[in-house]
Amino acid sequence: TQLLEQSPQFLSIQEGENLTVYCNSSSVFSSLQWYRQEPGEGPVLLVTVVTGGEVKKLKRLTFQFGDARKDSSLHITAAQPGDTGLYLCAGARPNFGNEKLTFGTGTRLTIIP
């Protein structure tokens, strides 16, 4: 059973459009990270959210942590070809005695020039 469900699994949009990807769980997380991964490379950390309801912005990327700390979203404004990649969310539950990160299956994003 996948603890973190990401949707959509695949998304292909035109350059300049906006998009949102989602990361949902029935479990509460102490923190949630978003990573982007290029083919053949390791995941690169984009952001960490810790507080329920927290919103963080990274240039054209906006990340939100759900009030109950069970879900998160990533919104990209005016997508560019450089945004293409696999976006992974990962949750940590150290307050529950579980130190490791649990990853979602990812959203593969393709931005068409």
Add this chain to the structure above:
Amino acid sequence: DTGVSQNPRHKITKRGQNVTFRCDPISEHNRLYWYRQTLGQGPEFLTYFQNEAQLEKSRLLSDRFSAERPKGSFSTLEIQRTEQGDSAMYLCASSLARAAEAFFGQGTRLTVV
């Protein structure tokens, strides 16, 4: 470059052979994680260390897999009697204890033929 370093980047081996991978974490990080990622999936947790102590192992880590972190610095992951199902990207990450973020290396791509 002071990021997480993994060697080798690629390994092709014949079924039944043993392989060993190395991970050098960010120098001040006391936590080190190993993950495995197969095509189209998010990374799956294998094991983690705090300093030299191995604190958690996944059920995915069969008896053929062993990980060590002597002196709490670099880590090695050994797979004995490799099987075709072991083909995957093996990712190492490190973090500070009590910190939410984990930083990943570029991974070692294992192909068992």
